Every structure is written in structure tokens, then in C-alpha cells.
Amino acid sequence: MTDVPRIAIDAMGGDSGPAVMVEGAALALARDPALRFRLYGDEAAIRAEVARHPGLADAAEIAHAPDVISGEDKPSQAIRRARTTSMGLAIAAVKAGEAQAAVSAGNTGALMAMAKLALRTMPGIDRPALAAMLPSLGDNDLVMLDLGANTECDARNLVQFAVMGAAYARAAMGIDAPRVRLLNIGTEELKGTDQLKDAAAQLRAADYLPIKFDGFIEADRLGRGEADVIVTDGFSGNIALKTMEGTARFVTDLLRRAFTSSLRSKAGFLISKPAMHLLRVHLDPNNHNGAVFLGLTGIVVKSHGGASAQGVAHAIGVAARLVANDLSRRIAEDLDTVRAHAATAGVAA
Structure with missing residues (x-):
């Protein structure tokens, strides 16, 4: 500290x-x-x-x-x-x-x-990544990167993003071994691009890092609390982020319209007002504001x-x-571990 x-x-x-x-x-x-x-x-x-x-x-x-x-x-x-x-x-x-x-x-x-x-x-x-914490149904928020800094990424970039994202989750949320998953079009090992498959193989083998790699995740499961860190390229990440933000606005606007459609609906709103307040607070982007260039x-x-x-x-x-939680030091130490392991294994970090 x-x-x-x-x-x-x-x-x-x-x-x-x-x-x-x-x-x-x-x-x-x-x-x-x-x-x-x-x-x-x-x-x-x-x-x-x-x-x-x-x-x-x-x-x-x-x-x-x-x-x-x-x-x-x-x-x-x-x-x-x-x-x-x-x-x-x-x-x-x-x-x-x-x-x-x-x-x-x-x-x-x-x-x-x-x-x-x-x-x-x-x-x-090789490349900095834009990371942010997003709302989740889990016990803590969700770290997601990259959100738009790099539109095209190879497996090496994705692995580096995973290392940085996990360090961010440890520093910001106190999670000792964050659950890391790669955004993909399916959860099966054969799904996705060669870059995703290669990155997944490297992360599965990285048991020397304070990371728990849990494979792939699809976009419809992002906010379900099934991961602490979601890793993707900036093109897909930015689209996913904007889709989540747009869906949140759609839901709140739809509920507002429904609750004002009739006197009965207005009465129902008064009964459910505390729950609506919690929903609004949870989805308010101001309560999750602040993306970091990792x-x-x-x-x-x-x-x-x-x-x-x-x-x-x-x-x-x-x-x-x-x-206060020394994020830069945490990332540097994990990168040193990656390089040391690569040197021992005789491969390029």
C-alpha cells in the first residue's frame, strides 16, 4: 500500500x-x-x-x-x-x-x-488496453478489457490483457485469484478464431499466475457473475460495452413507459419503487465511471x-x-513471472 x-x-x-x-x-x-x-x-x-x-x-x-x-x-x-x-x-x-x-x-x-x-x-x-468495471449479478463488479484501444489483437495481446485485467481485479476489488474468461461466440474449445484458441491454451498453461482461467464466455452471459475479468479485442469489447449500455437504457425506459401507462400501473410503481431505485442505482453508469489505460x-x-x-x-x-493498492507494481511483478517462466521453458514471452 x-x-x-x-x-x-x-x-x-x-x-x-x-x-x-x-x-x-x-x-x-x-x-x-x-x-x-x-x-x-x-x-x-x-x-x-x-x-x-x-x-x-x-x-x-x-x-x-x-x-x-x-x-x-x-x-x-x-x-x-x-x-x-x-x-x-x-x-x-x-x-x-x-x-x-x-x-x-x-x-x-x-x-x-x-x-x-x-x-x-x-x-x-505490446499495447495498452482500456479497462473498466461493469455491473454484474455476482458478488463484485466485472472487469472488462479491451474496450476500444486496439481493434485487432493477436493471442499475445490477449494474454497480456488477461494478466493486466487480473492485476486490476486484485487491486480494485481484492480478489486473490480472479476468474478470467475470453469473450467468444461459444464456450466449446473448438469455437472461435485461431488467436482466441491460442490465447486460451496459453492461459490454461499459466497456472503459475494468480489467475483462474475458466475458458470462453458468450456475450449473453457477461453480467451473470460467472467471471471477474472478461478479455477481448477492442473492436468486440467496444461493441459489447455499447450493447450493454444500450440494453440498460432500453430496460429502464421500457419500465418507465409501462409504469406510466395507466392508473393501475402507477399504483404498481409506488409499490415497487424501492426495487426500482436499486435497479436504477445498479445500472447508473455514473456509479461505474472510470476506465483505466492499463x-x-x-x-x-x-x-x-x-x-x-x-x-x-x-x-x-x-x-x-x-x-493506493499499487496496480503498476502488481502488473510488473506478474509480467516478470511470465518472462521468467518463458525463459525457463525456452519460449518467447
Whole structure:
């Protein structure tokens, strides 16, 4: 365990800019008074928002950034402006050791490109992956990766994602040996691409890692609590994530329509209101906000652009928890184990 971290926040990212990002920091501070922040962006605008939240000023430094990355900026354009933008300076703070994690709700592609260039990938990782915790019917949330950083992946990439995802589950949820499964079109060993079959064979043989590999899983079982970590390529993972989010909205909208269709339905809503509240809380994306770029030498958390202050606070909490539980060290140790085993076996890691 390390000390409570200083979190660098891109205060200009997201749909609402400083108002929501600063309020999110204030909510996170209320939950954990030991947190400290560096807020990057328009100094005057940030200072005005900080003044609205008593107590935050003592826990936050403000660093002026004259420029902002927009949602339309291409990654190549963002990289050229890294030294003047709130997003680029937040990432630079992690690289310089001035902060232990960065949080941004800005342009995902730009954030990934700048983070990868500034922080580099860890030894033993070919490509960083985007991972997030999703709601599940199990005893804990579900870690899923990759969610869009890499559209095409080979078996080596998938095995590396499994190692990182399992370390994430251990750090974020305290699971000693996470159950890991590969997303596939069937659960039989003969189903799927050659890359999936090869990755499955390597993971079955990796009994030297703190991972319990449980084979393949189909998309209709993702939220059933049958795995702690789901591994897939970024193309399939992003589609699966958007499908889950869309289905959650469809169900809640359908229930809302059903409960307002008649007086009897409205009466039924009043009776079932406590259960509906639990459903809404469980499916609210703000309560699961905060995707992590795994495989970099520093921690960078992506908040959804439309997240509420509650969602931003959750993303900050994810960053703080991963730093406090030393996620980077856990991943590095597991990668060292993989390389040592490969060297003993006489194969390439």
C-alpha cells in the first residue's frame, strides 16, 4: 500500500468543463479527506468553481493551461499541443512524479495517444488496453478489457490483457485469484478464431499466475457473475460495452413507459419503487465511471464525457484506489513471472 495520491485532473475535459470536474473533486474529497489534487485548465474559471466548494481550496493546487483539447481534435493534433493543454499537462504531471494518477473526461483518442507517448508502455506489454468495471449479478463488479484501444489483437495481446485485467481485479476489488474468461461466440474449445484458441491454451498453461482461467464466455452471459475479468479485442469489447449500455437504457425506459401507462400501473410503481431505485442505482453508469489505460508506466483514468459530478468522483476514486493498492507494481511483478517462466521453458514471452 502507498500513501494517498495526488490526482492530476484535466478540469477542462468533458461536456460541462470545470463545473462538473471541480464538483466531482469536491465529492471525492468528502469521501476521502486525505486526497490532494492538481487542477489543470483556465485558472480563473477553475478558481471560481473551487470557491463554490468550501474546503476544496486547501486540498487543491490550480495550474493554468492556456489551451484545451476538443472532442474533434485528432490524436496527432493533440500530441503537438501536449505542453499547452490541460489534458497534456495533467499527464505530464504523472510523468514528472508531481501526481500519481491523472483523470480526464476529454477526447479518448487524444488521451490515449498523449498518455502512451508521455508514459510509455511497461516492459512486457505490446499495447495498452482500456479497462473498466461493469455491473454484474455476482458478488463484485466485472472487469472488462479491451474496450476500444486496439481493434485487432493477436493471442499475445490477449494474454497480456488477461494478466493486466487480473492485476486490476486484485487491486480494485481484492480478489486473490480472479476468474478470467475470453469473450467468444461459444464456450466449446473448438469455437472461435485461431488467436482466441491460442490465447486460451496459453492461459490454461499459466497456472503459475494468480489467475483462474475458466475458458470462453458468450456475450449473453457477461453480467451473470460467472467471471471477474472478461478479455477481448477492442473492436468486440467496444461493441459489447455499447450493447450493454444500450440494453440498460432500453430496460429502464421500457419500465418507465409501462409504469406510466395507466392508473393501475402507477399504483404498481409506488409499490415497487424501492426495487426500482436499486435497479436504477445498479445500472447508473455514473456509479461505474472510470476506465483505466492499463499497461502504461503511470495511471491514467478516463471519465465519460457526459458523467455527472457523482460519476467524476467515482473516476477519481478509481484512480486513488489503484494508486493506493499499487496496480503498476502488481502488473510488473506478474509480467516478470511470465518472462521468467518463458525463459525457463525456452519460449518467447
